[in-house]
Amino acid sequence: MTSQHVIAIDLGGTKLLAGLVDREGVALRRTVRPTDLSGEDALLDQIEHAIGEVGSDGFGALGVGIPSTIDQRTGCAVSSVNIPLADVDLRRQLERRFGVPVMIENDGNAATLAEHRLGAGRGTRHMVMLTLGTGVGGGLILDGRLYRGAVGAAGELGHITIDVDGPPCQGSCPGGGHLEALASGTAADALAERFARERPEGDLGRAAAAGRPATRAKCSSTSAPSSAPASRASSTCSTRRSSSSGAGSRARESCSSSRPGGSSPSAL
Numbered sequence: 103m104t105s106q107h108v109i110a111i112d113l114g115g116t117k118l119l120a121g122l123v124d125r126e127g128v129a130l131r132r133t134v135r136p137t138d139l140s141g142e143d144a145l146l147d148q149i150e151h152a153i154g155e156v157g158s159d160g161f162g163a164l165g166v167g168i169p170s171t172i173d174q175r176t177g178c179a180v181s182s183v184n185i186p187l188a189d190v191d192l193r194r195q196l197e198r199r200f201g202v203p204v205m206i207e208n209d210g211n212a213a214t215l216a217e218h219r220l221g222a223g224r225g226t227r228h229m230v231m232l233t234l235g236t237g238v239g240g241g242l243i244l245d246g247r248l249y250r251g252a253v254g255a256a257g258e259l260g261h262i263t264i265d266v267d268g269p270p271c272q273g274s275c276p277g278g279g280h281l282e283a284l285a286s287g288t289a290a291d292a293l294a295e296r297f298a299r300e301r302p303e304g305d306l307g308r309a310a311a312a313g314r315p316a317t318r319a320k321c322s323s324t325s326a327p328s329s330a331p332a333s334r335a336s337s338t339c340s341t342r343r344s345s346s347s348g349a350g351s352r353a354r355e356s357c358s359s360s361r362p363g364g365s366s367p368s369a370l
């Protein structure tokens with residue numbers, strides 16, 4: 103029964119992955135594409151298209167993991183470092199669009215929950231997880247439960263300062279010397295490019311001279327059955343920035359319109 107299937111979205115700063123998932127967490131159908139970072143409308147359009155693609159036979163609920171601080175009282179994406187989403191009531195917007203229950207969660211928290219229930223963390227009482235991608239996400243399981251903290255950012259381990267004199271953090275993060283600035287996929291790419299320039303006789307230098315991607319492979323859109331849980335996909339993509347201006351006519355659900363009092367909680 104398709105109503106027992108849910109759609110899981112893993113939105114990152116590099117790729118958008120959508121899967122139709124059964125009750126055991128097995129992805130029956132999936133699609134992946136480079137994240138459209140050209141603007142909020144374009145990104146929301148892309149999310150809806152991906153849902154329509156894998157959910158064409160129907161589905162009973164939506165779960166969305168995004169690299170954002172989430173206000174769980176309202177389902178709002180409050181702020182994001184690596185994608186153009188801020189002050190968007192994503193839960194309400196998707197509920198209205200697809201007419202099913204929607205759960206929004208920080209992507210690091212979602213990966214941590216999946217790993218705790220289905221993966222390496224099964225049976226553990228306390229668990230820390232780091233997710234390495236465009237940025238560095240994280241999640242905490244304390245006493246068997248996901249710990250989000252006061253404003254939902256307790257698991258933002260990528261923004262811990264590990265070098266006070268380190269480089270500026272990436273995206274919209276105003277900090278410096280953070281783990282994300284030194285150990286994310288983006289940081290690894292920059293380091294590999296620097297080594298290729300400084301040591302053209304080395305492996306990375308020769309790979310770059312030969313036109314081979316030194317660090318990552320480009321991804322392509324796919325839609326095939328898979329037995330792997332949706333949270334365990336390992337394909338990587340090169341970041342691609344589209345010049346599209348997006349639909350521009352979206353009925354936008356802002357957080358301030360749904361939040362009691364309209365106050366804006368701090369990002370981190």
Ligand SMILES: [Zn+2]
Pocket residue numbers: 260261271272275276277278280282
């Ligand atoms: Zn940071």
